[in-house]
Amino acid sequence: MLSTRQIQILHAIVDNYIRHAEPVGSRTISKREDVGYSSATIRNEMADLEELGFLEQPHTSAGRIPSQKGYRYYVDHLVQPSQLTFGDVTNIRKLFADKYYAFEQITQQTAAILSGLTNYTSIVLGHEVIDARLKHIQIIPLTTDTAVAIIVTNSGKVQNKTIHVPDGVPINEIEKLVNFLNSKLVGIPLHELRMQIQRELSTELQKLMENFQAAIQILENTFTQEDIEEKVVLKGTTNIMMQPEFRDVEKVKEILDFLEKNEQLLKHFSPVLPGIQVRIGTENRENAISNCSIISATYHVDGQPVGTIGILGPTRMEYGKVISIVDFLAKDLSRALEKFYSNKV
Amino acid sequence: MLSTRQIQILHAIVDNYIRHAEPVGSRTISKREDVGYSSATIRNEMADLEELGFLEQPHTSAGRIPSQKGYRYYVDHLVQPSQLTFGDVTNIRKLFADKYYAFEQITQQTAAILSGLTNYTSIVLGHEVIDARLKHIQIIPLTTDTAVAIIVTNSGKVQNKTIHVPDGVPINEIEKLVNFLNSKLVGIPLHELRMQIQRELSTELQKLMENFQAAIQILENTFTQEDIEEKVVLKGTTNIMMQPEFRDVEKVKEILDFLEKNEQLLKHFSPVLPGIQVRIGTENRENAISNCSIISATYHVDGQPVGTIGILGPTRMEYGKVISIVDFLAKDLSRALEKFYSNKV
DNA sequence: TTTTAGCACTCAACTTAATGGAGTGCTAAT
DNA sequence: ATTAGCACTCCATTAAGTTGAGTGCTAAAA
Numbered sequence: 001m002l003s004t005r006q007i008q009i010l011h012a013i014v015d016n017y018i019r020h021a022e023p024v025g026s027r028t029i030s031k032r033e034d035v036g037y038s039s040a041t042i043r044n045e046m047a048d049l050e051e052l053g054f055l056e057q058p059h060t061s062a063g064r065i066p067s068q069k070g071y072r073y074y075v076d077h078l079v080q081p082s083q084l085t086f087g088d089v090t091n092i093r094k095l096f097a098d099k100y101y102a103f104e105q106i107t108q109q110t111a112a113i114l115s116g117l118t119n120y121t122s123i124v125l126g127h128e129v130i131d132a133r134l135k136h137i138q139i140i141p142l143t144t145d146t147a148v149a150i151i152v153t154n155s156g157k158v159q160n161k162t163i164h165v166p167d168g169v170p171i172n173e174i175e176k177l178v179n180f181l182n183s184k185l186v187g188i189p190l191h192e193l194r195m196q197i198q199r200e201l202s203t204e205l206q207k208l209m210e211n212f213q214a215a216i217q218i219l220e221n222t223f224t225q226e227d228i229e230e231k232v233v234l235k236g237t238t239n240i241m242m243q244p245e246f247r248d249v250e251k252v253k254e255i256l257d258f259l260e261k262n263e264q265l266l267k268h269f270s271p272v273l274p275g276i277q278v279r280i281g282t283e284n285r286e287n288a289i290s291n292c293s294i295i296s297a298t299y300h301v302d303g304q305p306v307g308t309i310g311i312l313g314p315t316r317m318e319y320g321k322v323i324s325i326v327d328f329l330a331k332d333l334s335r336a337l338e339k340f341y342s343n344k345v
Numbered sequence: 346m347l348s349t350r351q352i353q354i355l356h357a358i359v360d361n362y363i364r365h366a367e368p369v370g371s372r373t374i375s376k377r378e379d380v381g382y383s384s385a386t387i388r389n390e391m392a393d394l395e396e397l398g399f400l401e402q403p404h405t406s407a408g409r410i411p412s413q414k415g416y417r418y419y420v421d422h423l424v425q426p427s428q429l430t431f432g433d434v435t436n437i438r439k440l441f442a443d444k445y446y447a448f449e450q451i452t453q454q455t456a457a458i459l460s461g462l463t464n465y466t467s468i469v470l471g472h473e474v475i476d477a478r479l480k481h482i483q484i485i486p487l488t489t490d491t492a493v494a495i496i497v498t499n500s501g502k503v504q505n506k507t508i509h510v511p512d513g514v515p516i517n518e519i520e521k522l523v524n525f526l527n528s529k530l531v532g533i534p535l536h537e538l539r540m541q542i543q544r545e546l547s548t549e550l551q552k553l554m555e556n557f558q559a560a561i562q563i564l565e566n567t568f569t570q571e572d573i574e575e576k577v578v579l580k581g582t583t584n585i586m587m588q589p590e591f592r593d594v595e596k597v598k599e600i601l602d603f604l605e606k607n608e609q610l611l612k613h614f615s616p617v618l619p620g621i622q623v624r625i626g627t628e629n630r631e632n633a634i635s636n637c638s639i640i641s642a643t644y645h646v647d648g649q650p651v652g653t654i655g656i657l658g659p660t661r662m663e664y665g666k667v668i669s670i671v672d673f674l675a676k677d678l679s680r681a682l683e684k685f686y687s688n689k690v
Numbered sequence: 691t692t693t694t695a696g697c698a699c700t701c702a703a704c705t706t707a708a709t710g711g712a713g714t715g716c717t718a719a720t
Numbered sequence: 721a722t723t724a725g726c727a728c729t730c731c732a733t734t735a736a737g738t739t740g741a742g743t744g745c746t747a748a749a750a
Contacts, residue, residue, distance in 0.1 A: 025713050038723050043714065061713050061730045140481050140497050148503055152485050152493055160503035237605065241598045249594060253586045256601075260582065370742050383694050388743065406700045406742050693750070698743105705738075713729085720723075 002052075007078070008035065009045050010054055014066045014074045018316050021244045023063030068281040071293070071315055075278050081324040088117055092329060096336035107233050110309060110333055115236030117325050120313035121259070123296070124233040125269055134188050139163075139178045141171050180204075232265055243314045245291070258288035259312075269308045272298055276327055281315050293317050297330035301337050309333065347397075352423070353380065354390050355399055359411045359419045363661050366589045368408030413626040416638070416660055420623050426669040433462055437674060441681035452578050455654060455678055460581030462670050465658035466604070468641070469578040470614055479533050484508075484523045486516055525549075577610055588659045590636070603633035604657075614653045617643055621672055626660050638662050642675035646682050654678065 002010070009029060016024045026042040029035055035042070046064050049055045054070040057063075066074065095109055107124045114122035136152040150160045165174070184204075188196055237259055240246050246255075258264065268284065279294045289312065296310030309330055311322050347355070354374060361369045371387040374380055380387070391409050394400045399415040402408075411419065440454055452469045459467035481497040490510050497503050510519070529549075533541055582604055585591050591600075603609065613629065625638045634657065641655030654675055656667050 023713090027713080039713095040715095040723050040725090041721085044722090047715080057714090059730060060715095061711095061728085063713065136485050138483065138495075148497055150483075150495060150497070150503060152495070158493055158495060158503070235605075238598045238601045241594045247594055249586045249592055249597065252594065252597070253583045256583045260580075368742090372742080384742090385694050385696090385744095386692085389693090392744080402743090404701060405744095406702075406740095408742065691750100693748105695748080696746090698745090700741105700743075702741095703739085705736100707734100707736085709734080710732090712731090715728085716726090718723100718725090720721100 002073075005037070006045055006049060009042060010049055010066075010070060010073065011078045013046075013055065013064055014070060014078070017065050018318060021316060023058055023065050025063035028063070066316075068283075068315065071280045071319075072283075075280065075319055079319045079323070081327070082320040084324055084328055088325070089328075091117075092332055096332055104231075106333070106336065107231075107307075108235075110329065111233045111235040114309060114311065114325070114329055115239060118311055118313070118318075118322050119236070119239050119242065120311045120317070120322065121237050121239055122235045123265065123269075123294075123308075123310045123312060125266065125308040125310075126231045126233070134185050137178065137181050137185065139174055141165070141174060147174065234259060240292075240312075240314070243316075245314055245316065251291070254288045255292065255312075258286065268294070269296060269310065272305045272308070274298065274305070276323055277310075278319070278323070291315055293319075295319070295322050295326050297326050299330045299334045299337065301334065306337070347418075350382070351390055351394060354387060355394055355411075355415060355418065356423045358391075358400065358409055359415060359423070362410050363663060366661060368403055368410050370408035373408070411661075413628075413660065416625045416664075417628075420625065420664055424664045424668070426672070427665040429669055429673055433670070434673075436462075437677055441677055451678070451681065452576075452652075453580075455674065456578045456580040459654060459656065459670070459674060460584060463656055463658070463663075463667050464581070464584050464587065465656045465662070465667065466582050466584055467580045468610060468614075468639075468653075468655040468657060470611065470653040470655075471576045471578070479530050482523065482526050482530065484519055486510070486519060492519065579604060585637075585657075585659070588661075590659055590661065596636070599633045600637065600657075603631065613639070614641060614655070617650045617653070619643065619650070621668055622655075623664070623668070636660055638664075640664070640667050640671050642671050644675045644679045644682065646679065651682070 012029050012032060012035065013024045016028060026039040026046060029042045030037060030039040046055060049070075050057060050064065053067055054073060055064040056067045056070075058065065092113060095113055104126075107126050111122045111124040114124070133153060134151065136150075138150045138152075139147050140150070141147045145165050147163055147165050148160055149163050150158060152158050185196065237256060240255055241252055246252050264286075268286065275297070277294075277296045279296075281293065282290045284290070284292065284294060291314060292312055293315050294310055294312050295317070296308050298305040298308050300306060309326060311317075311326060313322070357374050357377060357380065358369045361373060371384040371391060374387045375382060375384040391400060394415075395402060395409065398412055399418060400409040401412045401415075403410065437458060440458055452471050456467045456469040459469070478498060479496065481495075483495045483497075484492050485495070486492045492508055492510050494508050495503060530541065582601060585600055586597055591597050609631075613631065620642070622641045623638065624641075627635045629635070629637065629639060636659060637657055638660050639655055639657050640662070641653050643650040643653050645651060654671060656662075656671060658667070
């Protein structure tokens with residue numbers, strides 16, 4: 001479709017704009033060593049590229065900037081992942097060397113180093129629960145009508161919730177319930193817990209317990225979906241303000257507000273696709289970040305995707321650098337978790 | 346010290362500046378119904394007030410704005426807490442009506458309504474552990490060398506940590522340890538746990554267990570102070586951007602960066618003083634928020650302060666309104682928690 | 691002695707005009 | 721097919737002028 005020369009020029013323009021954040025003129029391109037054409041020739045090609053939708057002009061007498069389509073072409077065909085520096089690699093390796101972190105510390109640290117290396121906003125979504133299985137369940141009475149339910153998974157995650165105990169359920173009934181649950185439910189994937197309880201256990205439970213209805217209600221309250229939902233870790237949210245195109249408080253506020261209600265973020269990452277994902281501008285289907293790009297990758301344990309790490313930055317992002325960092329970090333994080341969860345020393 | 350008229354004028358200037366965010370001129374004051382003096386008289390008084398340090402002048406031909414000292418005088422002597430609207434009160438009451446929230450939900454909700462009502466940034470510091478006592482402790486082995494330690498307090502808070510089990514400690518030793526701990530430590534205030542273990546239990550433990558040294562190490566790891574530290578909830582962090590004096594991205598970034606590393610916040614609230622605290626500008630001893638004020642109050646359970654709620658906004662803050670909201674909310678939150686934790690229905 | 695009218699002065703903010711320069715599109719020559 | 725050349729456009733910057741809100745000071749009035 002595009003001629004070799006057009007590709008070369010598009011490449012040069014995008015690179016230059018990413019670097020300097022200013023519209024690129026024909027003379028700038030012409031002066032580059034690797035381009036042997038006069039500015040007039042470049043101008044003609046630029047006009048064509050604009051007509052094809054790869055470039056835009058802020059105003060008539062300005063240079064060109066890449067359009068969203070231009071960035072997309074750049075990401076799909078032109079960008080080459082940059083080599084991480086030796087320093088970066090050792091920093092990351094050092095981070096994952098210690099195997100005694102709690103899981104939450106790992107996500108925090110990962111987010112921190114991710115935003116530190118890129119100077120953009122980092123996003124780390126914790127464990128998807130796809131493969132987490134029940135290790136232990138415990139219900140601890142607090143008062144006559146409240147209790148804490150605690151669920152421990154095989155990956156060491158602990159979730160807890162304060163629940164209401166209906167009137168007239170004595171403590172020994174609760175103990176019975178817990179013992180029963182532990183004997184029957186250990187090893188079940190978390191997301192099947194609720195169904196399992198409803199489908200298979202209710203008849204058995206009914207035999208076992210006197211006030212069956214109340215017990216079921218406790219369980220229902222305990223395993224509502226929202227509690228199984230994962231945490232979002234953000235670091236470097238203010239980094240976007242260092243970008244010249246975000247000198248405007250209004251634009252920044254929109255983005256930060258979007259990040260603050262982070263349930264929204266989850267849905268943007270919900271289709272867990274393999275490999276590096278790059279979503280540019282309006283591809284994010286979210287007005288607040290229509291001038292931003294998101295680069296993300298999933299991390300794995302046992303070949304199963306268990307979470308996502310990603311970067312939010314301006315569409316004028318250093319794609320090459322960020323892609324390699326996200327890729328590298330996702331893989332190293334997977335390796336670290338693999339070790340973290342393995343039974344071996 | 347100040348004459349009645351000076352006080353009246355200072356009051357008028359601060360009120361006006363808080364409302365309109367613009368330097369206040371002598372004519373503006375003179376035109377107010379409740380002031381019967383000409384602009385020239387006001388001017389003379391304003392010059393005196395400036396000399397005394399209560400007012401400042403951005404430049405020679407501008408009106409006056411309150412200095413930090415001016416705000417301090419205003420807060421100490423002039424401001425009158427404004428009445429909450431009926432709507433605000435019902436909103437708050439509705440929020441606390443439901444008694445089955447988990448504690449973390451309550452803090453989240455409180456922060457949300459606090460920033461919603463004020464349009465500033467809200468800060469809610471969770472439970473201080475002063476009066477939290479151990480209700481239950483549990484150590485659940487995950488693999489051969491890791492386990493999850495779970496601590497439940499009498500207030501229903503659950504803390505957990507993945508810990509490393511030293512080589513050669515068999516499972517039944519751990520079970521022994523847990524049983525022993527539960528029998529000995531329940532009812533101890535959390536912040537004394539560590540000391541208690543070191544001081545009184547070690548001899549008994551030694552008798553009980555074979556590899557005593559390893560067990561102690563597990564406990565040491567489990568009860569490090571940082572894990573007992575409290576969570577910080579922030580809402581409406583971007584609200585500061587709606588203030589005209591914070592149109593500048595640089596200033597905003599400084600503040601948000603300060604908020605992002607929220608360990609710092611804790612230390613600003615550490616002296617738990619009774620009543621409403623107002624810290625203006627540099628009184629916060631923190632460069633990043635030297636143009637901000639913090640209004641805070643502690644909330645209580647059983648007369649014990651257990652946490653803090655507060656508001657961060659510009660020094661040009663609606664003190665009257667915010668003080669009443671913070672005060673009201675702290676008291677209502679205390680009441681709600683009292684109910685939440687009480688044994689009665 | 692206190693208050694105020696009056697006036698000269700200051701200074702930021704806004705308006706307008708002029709200038710420079712980076713960049714374009716088009717055409718004609720190579 | 722390429723490029724030199726030129727007229728044109730439009731933003732950015734600077735300079736100068738204008739406005740107006742507000743001050744400080746002084747002298748007159750209360």
